[in-house]
Amino acid sequence: MVTAREVAQLCGVSVATVSRVFNRPATVSAPTRERVERVARELDFSPNESARALSRQRSAMIGLVWDTDHRRPGWRHPFLQDLLLGLKSALSSHGYHLLLLATSDDARNRTAGVSLADPIAYVGMTRRHHLAGLVLIDSGSDAEAFTAFAQSGLPCVALDVAVAGPKATYVTSDNAAGASEAVRHLAALGHERIATLTGPRGNAPATARTEGYLRGMADAGLPVRDDYVVSGDFYRGSGFVGMRRLLARKHPPTAVFAASDEMAIGALLAARAAGLRVPADLAIVGFDDIEVAALVDPALTTVAQDKAEFGTAAAGALLGMIENAAAPEPVLLPTQLIVRDSCGTPHRQASAAAPRL
Amino acid sequence: MVTAREVAQLCGVSVATVSRVFNRPATVSAPTRERVERVARELDFSPNESARALSRQRSAMIGLVWDTDHRRPGWRHPFLQDLLLGLKSALSSHGYHLLLLATSDDARNRTAGVSLADPIAYVGMTRRHHLAGLVLIDSGSDAEAFTAFAQSGLPCVALDVAVAGPKATYVTSDNAAGASEAVRHLAALGHERIATLTGPRGNAPATARTEGYLRGMADAGLPVRDDYVVSGDFYRGSGFVGMRRLLARKHPPTAVFAASDEMAIGALLAARAAGLRVPADLAIVGFDDIEVAALVDPALTTVAQDKAEFGTAAAGALLGMIENAAAPEPVLLPTQLIVRDSCGTPHRQASAAAPRL
DNA sequence: CTGAAAGCGCTTACAG
């Protein structure tokens, strides 16, 4: 590996000057700067990142806490790939790399990675690698550790979990608005007995979506029945079970708002198993707009999250704080109601040209 | 951040001894070791990673080259999330972090990230960060850069692209075997006019799947017609167009093997648009077993790749080479034919208990 | 505008 010293010698300058060319080019005279730049290019020299990080006490890396631990076997982000894509693109264009931190539950093995749910471990890992900041993806049960980390003052942005701190903010969809829009859509189609399948307790988006359901019902002037609110865990199975429970009620709902597409699909299966037709006998709206939502039969009407923007917004907020800005307001991404076939529409149109699966 | 010096002072030893406790504990006397360990734990000390990397010329990070560049807008890995999961889990358990390298096409901006398709840039980035190794995900057009990097002697493992070098290997599915099994399955169902929709030229899995198709036809004693081999790009659109072309032949095929599920779905749409029933009029097999394969109607028979194992195997091979082993043989992951409904089966069974979407 | 020097926080031969 060619070092600054070699470049310096070839240029007849000191390493300090070489360093300046790479860090504060304006402080170097034009002729010297150009000479150094040329030689550096010829030798394919770039400053060593480890040395640089050590010296500046700051690296060009941003950490990502993404729980892949066996403790939470079922956990699967509905759109991680899009999220990573947006994140990485935005970060890349500013010269930052994304470090997926090794995580482990093994407390004896602390050196090997951050211990999940241990904010001290996050802080330590960030400091030891001189990370410029952290992106925190909620996995359901480390929210407390996230908020604790946020208070350390190190830059971080959390996804789908509310945190606050001198250099902390978060991005999430406007879940309440999206949910209430879905409910109002159902009401506008003439439904009055509208139930909801909620996400897990303690999960922020789940809570907001339930809130949105309640608000939507109120907006539509519909009463909320306690037995129309059944809780799930975002996954398909809970949607199936929950829907079956709802259908067993004395007055079953005619429509259901599921707080995730997976649960909506579960509900679809339950309806079918009960001999009901969707949307004729039961209207269903989901949330997320995952890829399969358009592919199930009937295609799922759902509240779409802006998947690419999730990562981009997180990167933007984080980079801002890293470049010194104070913590910005939390980012509330607008959602979009995607009307497909699972609710029925006043006027359904055949789609011959672009057949749908 | 607490440093080794502070720990040393509190223990009345030198920093060298503290360092040894963390690197070669066996060389330190038991009482001293225990004292240092206790104090380190109390102070929450762990060696600074940047300093360590600089000093040892080796970090605990493994780089990942994953192209998210705008140049290849459509590129989408069929199972990146599973792959990352397997990769990260395996790496984590050995104490390695995964660094998603910033990539950029902007040659003037070289400091900011690796320039795609530039093996020199990969080598430089690896050296500057003292990466322990590199994982290379093929994105279609950087295969040359990958093979070049592999020859540098730095440890690397490529996914779905053949590379060779002193410390280089790759993992890929046994695409040929999977494809030929699919074709034989079709033949066993009585089909003789079996066509194939291939992946893009120059793509290794695509080539192997076409090979497998040819072998499967030969195994079944069926002649191969040139006009039954139409090329696509793995994406849905090309499957649609390709199928439409096949159906326009004088003697259209009665079955088709698509080299990806996306193309199979495209073929499904084309068949439907042409008024054909699947599987009655046309049998379709895909490849990959992506999530939606089970959800389309009819559910897609397909050749499943072992998605989790992809990442795990890559991590295993890489870690082996990092820990000094010579480059292992390329890993050929077995595939599995998943029979669903898109080919018809001699005896179809209704699935009342577990209804399928 | 430039250089000499200290410092970032470790690791590792080398002595003892």
Next chain:
DNA sequence: CTGAAAGCGCTTACAG
């Protein structure tokens, strides 16, 4: 088994 010292390759006040 342990310490003093050199070194990893930069960056950044501090002088000039």
